[in-house]
Every structure is written in C-alpha cells, then in structure tokens.
Amino acid sequence: MAIAWGLARRGRKVAVLDEGDVAHRASRGNFALVWVQSKGHGMSEYALWTMQSSQRWPELAVAIEEETGLDVCFRRPGGLHLLLSEREVESRANALRRLHNQPGMQAFDYQMLNHNAVAKLLPQIGPQVAGASFCPADGDVNALRLLRALHVGFARAGGSYHSNHAVSRIEARAGEFRLHTAAGEIAAGKVVLAAGLGNARLAPMLGLDAPVRPQRGQIIVTEKVAPFMNHIVHTIRQTDEGGVMISDSVEEAGYDPSVGSEVLSIMAERAVRMLPLLARLNVVRCWAALRVMPKDGFPVYDQSDTCAGAFLATCHSGVTLAANHALVLPSLIDAGTLGREDLDAFRARRFHVSPAH
C-alpha cells in the first residue's frame, strides 16, 4: 500500500488487486517498530537503506496526516535491546561491532549500556537486566493506523482498491499485462508485484524471482495502562493507546499461524524479567502472524529483464521501510531504474550465484 499510495500521489492511475479479509497479511499482525539497530549484517546497503527510511519517516508521517487527517503516531524516542546476562551483553556487543566493521558500512549511533545506565533511561527494569544496546534512531508507529491511512490516502489520490481479487495468473502480451482473478481479468500497462508471501508464486510468471518464506511471530497484548515507557524495547513496546505489546518469537512453522502457550510463556517470562511490573498486567489478546522472509533476510527489489514494465518489491521490516517504499520506490518504478541504476544490490540475481567448488 505504501508503494501504491506513492504511485497514486505521482498522478499514476493505480489499481491494487488484493485478497479478501482471510489472507496472510503481515501488515496487520506486526510489532510496528521503525528499527535501525542490528539491521544489515551481511549487506551494508541494507543498513544504509534502513537508516534512510528512518530519516524519511517524519516526512512520511506528516504527508499522511496532511492528506488523510490520520495521525499514525510515529515517534523516535530511541530503542533499547535489553540483555539478561553478561553472556548476552558480550554477544550483542560483538554482533554490533561485526556489523559496523563491514566494508561500506554507514555507521549509526549506538551505545552499549550497563545496568545502571539502562535504569536511567528506563527505571522500571528488573535486577536481571545486565545491560542493553541503545540506538537513538529507533522508533515505532501505530501499524494498523498506518495501513488504514495508506488505504485512505491511496483512495483520495485517485487509486482504486479491489479486495477479493486474488491474482491466479499473469500473462505478458503485446505490451500489456493480463491479470487473471476470480472476479475477472484486468489489463495493465505496468505491474508491481508487492503481494508479500504471494510473490513467491507470482514472480516467475513475469521472469522474476522472489524466494520468500513464512516465518511465524507471536504477539502478546496487555490491558491499557497509563504511559510508563520512555523508550522502546525491541521486544516490548507500549502503544499510543496504552496497551503493552510483547513480541519475541521467530519460528519456522510454515504457513501455520497458530498461537501456542509454550512460546507465549517463554516470551512472557523474559518480558517480566526485563520489566517486572508487567506481571501485574492482564493479557487481553495474543496472535500470530507470518513474516514475509526473503531467503537471506534482505529486501528484494527488481524489475523483469524479459517482461518490460514488471516490477517486484518484497521484504521483511516493511513498516521500517515504508517511508522508502512510499517516497522513493515510486519514482524508480516510474523511471524504470529499480534495480538498474538504483538499488542494484537488492536484485534477486544475488540468489543466482553458482556454488564454489
């Protein structure tokens, strides 16, 4: 929707073909961080792209509010990655050092903090917190409001949204694309595949490749309480509405989106060790959602060599990257430079290297 909104704002005639309410849709089940620290190990371009999106986020939030009247509650108070033992502190410090030592890495500000320094930022931490990494660029947003606002903004910019239009097949012929859906066939001059997990099946129809798999994450939400967190913790955040969200699971469970008390209890136990006052709150909701996880964890942006006018965008961390997707990708799609002059590192051809013998 970020790409669709961005294209519609540029005056393009855009139709979004989507599935119905029953669909795997990470955008309505995520944890809503706009997160910079720790992104990009193995691809320094991704670290830079993430940092740029975080920097563009204030512009996105203002533009959305101006065009829709909806406040998506973006804030950037800085984020803490809390650590529960000296071993975790050492391993985190090493990981961030390795990230920053990569060739081409654009450094971002972060600090490793001991217990007392963390307590100054977040006085509610428990005695078991050994330390944390802190990054002032980290923030969050109200992700459900963001999704709604992008839909509203898209419609106001003249876009047309078609639910219950799952695309089963795409043909490229005579300079146009024919998209087959249960509700009929639709013709378009250009196509952007931004169908999350659905991209894996659709991409090869247009000479593209989107090796993505589902990766489950579970989330706990508590009752609403008065604001008490000055900073965001990478697995615990208090929303603008007062509820506390806890998200700490990364599971390879295929397309199974079920919640399970085994994982939830581990998440709750770690969260209570980090912030003991959470033990007093009632849990009101839990859910699981499927991440759209590319094979190497990094976004895939590409355009087809064989079907001119076909583009692909797929990623994990699409909330963080929404500012880039709304404010940068549309002009690259318009110009036909996506993955050519621009964002070359993110093309799918990185998956096609021959194994070393």
Ligand SMILES: Cc1cc2nc3c(=O)[nH]c(=O)nc-3n(C[C@H](O)[C@H](O)[C@H](O)COP(=O)(O)OP(=O)(O)OC[C@H]3O[C@@H](n4cnc5c(N)ncnc54)[C@H](O)[C@@H]3O)c2cc1C
């Ligand atoms: C538990 C969890 C926590 C997360 N936390 C964060 C976070 O804190 N910060 C962050 O930046 N990111 C986070 N993410 C990731 C983020 O939610 C996703 O990167 C982002 O929502 C992906 O958006 P998308 O539009 O690409 O995919 P989706 O939201 O999955 O949307 C894909 C859409 O394509 C449609 N579709 C699929 N197939 C077809 C078809 N054949 N025809 C038509 N339509 C089709 C689907 O119905 C769906 O509407 C999290 C994800 C999860 C699951």
